[in-house]
Amino acid sequence: MKYSQIIGIVAAIALVIVCTLPWVYIPSLHLYLTGINGKASTDLNFGSQIKSHAFLATIMIICFYVTRIWSKRLNVFIGAVNLAWAFKNFLIFTMCRGGECPEKQTAIYLLIFFAAIMFVMSLLPKLAVKK
Numbered sequence: 755m756k757y758s759q760i761i762g763i764v765a766a767i768a769l770v771i772v773c774t775l776p777w778v779y780i781p782s783l784h785l786y787l788t789g790i791n792g793k794a795s796t797d798l799n800f801g802s803q804i805k806s807h808a809f810l811a812t813i814m815i816i817c818f819y820v821t822r823i824w825s826k827r828l829n830v831f832i833g834a835v836n837l838a839w840a841f842k843n844f845l846i847f848t849m850c851r852g853g854e855c856p857e858k859q860t861a862i863y864l865l866i867f868f869a870a871i872m873f874v875m876s877l878l879p880k881l882a883v884k885k
Contacts, residue, residue: 755878759818762829762875766811766818769840769868773804775861778847782854787847789865798851803843810836814872826879833869833876840869 755761773789780787789807792800810832817829844866848858 755875756880758875758878759880762818762872763815765868765871765875766815769836769865769872770804770808770811772861772864772868773807775864776859777843777862777865778856778858780854780856786859787856788861789843792847800843800846806839807836810839811872814876817876821881823881826876826881829876829879830873833873837866837869837873840865 776786776788778787779785787800789803792803813832814829814836817825817832844862847862848856850856
């Protein structure tokens, strides 16, 4: 695909931006959880998920720029890890606890969407084929 590398880079940047938006709302605590602030109480702390997503997205952006076969293979692996991490965040943040389910916000769905776009674009590298 001609623009797969550019689309992957834009999706990586958008993924990091989505981490700053509210992912879920917990009605009993009147609290929005994001990728930056994942602390609902002293017992319920998800940590700062933006660190891992930003690290993986940075590696993917570098691999999108480098035109070597090893970088394209590494990009597929990192894209799969990033997609699995986003899916893990979706499951953990939206899980019902103690009979109360948090309200899912649009950003938690965008997290999965952009991670999937990054993975698909890593499967479509732009490489010159030697004859």
